[in-house]
Amino acid sequence: MRLTSDEESVLRVSGSNRGGRRGTGGARTGRRRRGAADRRPRPAGERRLPLRTVLLVLLLVPSVALVSLWGLATYELGGEYREQSVQHDLKTTVGPLNAALFNSLERERRLTQEALASPRASRTALIRQRAVTDRALRAFEPLTSADTRDGQRGLAAAISRTVRVTGRLAQERRAVDTGTADEDRAFAYYTEAIEAGTRVFAAISHGANGEVTGLSEVLLDLNGVVDMIGREDAVLARGWASGRLSAEDYDLVVDAVGTHEYLLKSRVAPNLSAEESRLYTAMTRSEAWKTRVALEERLQAADGDGIALSPARARQWRTATDASLARLEQLIGVHSQVSNAAGAAAVQELRLYLYSTAALGLLAVALVVLVTWRLTTLLRRRILAVHGQAQDLEQRLPRVVARLEQGEDVDVDAEVPELSPARDEFGQLSRALNLASRTAVHTAVRQAEQHRGFERLLQRIARRTQLLIGLQLKKLDQLERRHEDPQVLEGLFDLDHLTARLRRYEENLVILAGGQPRRRWRRPVPLLDVLRAAQGEVQDYRRIEIDVEGRPWISERAVGPLIHILAELMENATAFSKPPAPVEIKATPVSRGIAVEIEDRGLGMEAEQYEAANALMQAPPQMDVMTRADDVRLGLYVVARLSKTLGLQVELRPSAFGGTRVIVLVPQDLVAERPRPVPDAAGGPPPDDAAPPSPRHRHAGPRPADGPRPADGPDGLPVRSRGQAMADVTAQAPAPAGPPDPQTGPAPLPRRTRQASLVAELRAPAPPDPTAAPAPPGAPARSGATIGAFQRQSRKNRAAGARPPAPGTDQPEPLTTEDRG
Structure with a gap:
């Protein structure tokens, strides 16, 4: 058996009413139709997002943007703070160790030149200085394993080069002691080691903070002045014993004098603080400094070929140079303290700025998120209230139709009362929905009345047709x-x-x-x-x-x-x-x-x-x-x-x-x-x-x-x-027994x-019909x-x-389709 056209139609109606039943042909047809309608292409301007998505976008977009900006700013400040803090720590750690090694190598260079110029002279001072240099070198070597990822650029390479150059120090000392190294070789080696230390000073002087970098560069120039004076002292040290300077040595002395004068007058003096300027002025006006400067002027004024050096001038030079270097080291110490204090203050200020910015930014983010969430919540509540009115209409209208189908009378004013919403856009929308509700209910009532009237008319016509059919059967x-x-x-x-x-x-x-x-x-x-x-x-x-x-x-x-x-x-x-x-x-x-x-x-x-x-x-x-x-x-x-x-x-x-x-x-x-x-x-x-x-x-x-x-x-x-x-x-x-009669055929x-x-x-017996034929x-x-x-x-x-039934007995009624009540 298959479904007739009547039944397939009813199945579709049933499936559409039940909605969720699986296997209903009508429901599948309805879903296919709705799916086809939903799949119809829409213009780009008509694409709509769900309400929840729109509200989430309104909440999340400014919140995420503000949180992102706050996080980025905090991260940048945190990175800058971490960088300056690491640079300051490296400067305060590497600077003193490098200065100690730098000064030790300066003194050992001069003493080595004196020992090579006078082999018979006592080497007690050189041996003591070598021990000081070894201690400074042992303290400096662990810096090669320091974490310099956030430190100054080039610092790790400068430290490695210094350690690598000073690694040959023992070999050069043996060459000096055995006499296989001359004065020029020793001078060149120590100068190379000192230049490696100078590069370390240059690396730690360039940091992320501009003010601290400026102070560090002054310190670098002061150490350069010390290097030039030490280089001048080492060249003169090998000439005091012979009493004469070669032309090459003279050129080295003149270059060193010109360099440290330029550094002092052009780069150091203009960048000193008030206290440092007083020290600088006291240094340059001291007798030792004036004596050393006078001796340098005489050397520059003399002929460069075979300059005569006397022992008396050697003693004056030694005394004046040692005093001048002591005052320079004092000025370097004061300036190092000023530079380190400035670096520490910069780090402290940046940390305070980081914490305050992070806290204020977090407070602003929380405030914006809270306000946005509150506003979107209020907006969602009002939209949901309007949506509730629409759902109420959706639920009320079937109930009204069901009551109308049962023959009840429905009062439109009682079913959809008048509303008094606000006067904003949502209030206008609520009034529109209320008007739509009243119109829909009124239309449903009118259509239900028309439908009942049509059904009554249809039944009346069908009843009359049934009467005619009954008469036709009779x-x-x-x-x-x-x-x-x-x-x-x-x-x-x-x-x-x-x-x-x-x-x-x-x-x-x-x-x-x-x-x-x-x-x-x-x-x-x-x-x-x-x-x-x-x-x-x-x-x-x-x-x-x-x-x-x-x-x-x-x-x-x-x-x-x-x-x-x-x-x-x-x-x-x-x-x-x-x-x-x-x-x-x-x-x-x-x-x-x-x-x-x-x-x-x-x-x-x-x-x-x-x-x-x-x-x-x-x-x-x-x-x-x-x-x-x-x-x-x-x-x-x-x-x-x-x-x-x-x-x-x-x-x-x-x-x-x-x-x-x-x-x-x-x-x-x-x-x-x-x-x-x-x-x-x-x-x-x-x-x-x-x-x-x-x-x-x-x-x-x-x-x-x-x-x-x-x-x-x-x-x-x-x-x-x-x-x-x-x-x-x-x-x-x-059935008759036996096979059919062959004469008469089958039964x-x-x-x-x-x-x-x-x-x-x-x-009951029926009367005979004589007319039956x-x-x-x-x-x-x-x-x-x-x-x-x-x-x-x-x-x-x-x-x-049929005979009438006996009284008190039940008589079954014959099955006749003409019996219509």
Whole structure:
């Protein structure tokens, strides 16, 4: 069995109402439509972000930007502070150690030159100075492992070069002691080592702080002055012993004098502080400094070739130079303290600035974030309030529609009261939503009233059409009794069957319009008769095989709706199974009632369609007929609606034959007990033919009966005779024993027996019809409406001629579709 066009439409309606059920074809269709609508390209200007995203952007963008700026500024200040702090620490650590090594090498250079110029002179001072230099070198060598990543640029290379050059110090000393090194070699080596120390001074003088760098450069120049004076002293030291200077030595002395004078006058003196200027002035005005300067002037004024040096001048030079170097070292010490203090103050000031900036920046970030969060929260609350009004409208409108569907009156002012919102933009939006709510509710009320009026009109038209159909059925019955022409009867039977189906379709229209069918029974009816009545409303009824176990009876209030439900399901089974495949109907009493199984051998359905159909049977949706005006696929909805009203359980399953198996469970409260049999007129027991039937009843179209028939048509089917009804379609007679007679052919087809389908209580003798004549030999075959037409008319006649029941007894009512309350 497959779903008819009626049922597929109902599935779509059901799936759209339930929304979340999986496997519903209609729900998938709705989602596909909505998905297709959502996937339609939008212009770039119409793309919208969710509200939460917009508010988060408003909160996060300024907050993240401010936090980023604060973090970057703090990081930069922190890096600068760390750099200056490390540079200051390196300067205070490396500077003194390098100065000690620098001064030691200066003195050792002079003493070495004196020792080489006078080999016989005492070397006690040189040995002592070498020990001082070794101590200074051992203190300086660990600086090679110092962390200088954040220190001054080039400091690590300068320290490494100094350690590398001083590493040859022991070798050069041995050369001096053994006499393998002359004065020039020793002078060149010590000068190279001192220059390495000068590069260390130059490296630590260039820092991140400009003020400290300026002070450090003055200190570098002062050490350069010391180096030039020491270089001049070393050159003169090797000339005092011989009393003369070579031209090369003279040039070295003159260059050294000119260099330290330039450094003092041009670079040191203008950059000294007040206290340092006083020291500088005292140094330059001292007798020792003047003596040394006078001796230097005499040397510069003398001829450069073979300058004579006297021992007296050597003593004056020594005294003046030592005193001048002492004053220079004093000035260097004072300036180093000033430079270190300035560096420490700069580091302290930068640290304070870093902490204050970080704290103020953090406070500003927190304030901005808090204010932004508060504003976005207020904005979100107001937007959510407007959204709540929209949701309230979304929830209120279905409730109003549901109340209107139940026939209640709805007051628009009570459902949507007037609001008094603020006068800003959100207030305007709230007023617009309130106006939209009132308009929507008012429109819903008006449409519901129009819909109810349309349903009432539709039901009224359908009721009138049903009356006309009933009159048409009566007229057809009269014509069938009046005419004997086979061709006319065949046409009348076809019209009768079509009219019966039309009546069912009109009942469908009534049900879809919110009404209920009016076919009513006043007494219980056997289930077999219910199944046969449903079979009579199916076009291809010959393929339907009915098998009933026992003889159950159906309550009078369930007969009409159950006939309608079974007829719809039988019609569906025959429509979607290929002829001549049979459609099997089995009815079996179960613990909770009666189970009627309708099984076909068609193509079946998909698993999702079964799931959707069963979900529809459980919860049929409320349908608006006006919205489905162009859709006639509503049969399954009618089944679901009637089943819900009666409390029936309908379930669709796959069949073992590949088709569909429908199980209709009639609950126990709709199952009636069989009425007690009525005794005959003489008060005796019921007739024998009123005995309980056999446990199982099968019906698959006309069946053979006992005795000969009045006449048969060309195709072997029974023909209609006045006064006789086709009761043998329900009363099964035993088949004749033995093989068929070869003279007469196969066993005759079933013959209609008067009152064979009635219960014993309704059987009564009918007056003979003297005008009845046997059917002509050429009677045509019966159409699909023969059974339904014969049953209706014959039962009506039998019911009219039945004996009245005895007082106090219950008499079952025959199953006649003409009984409409």
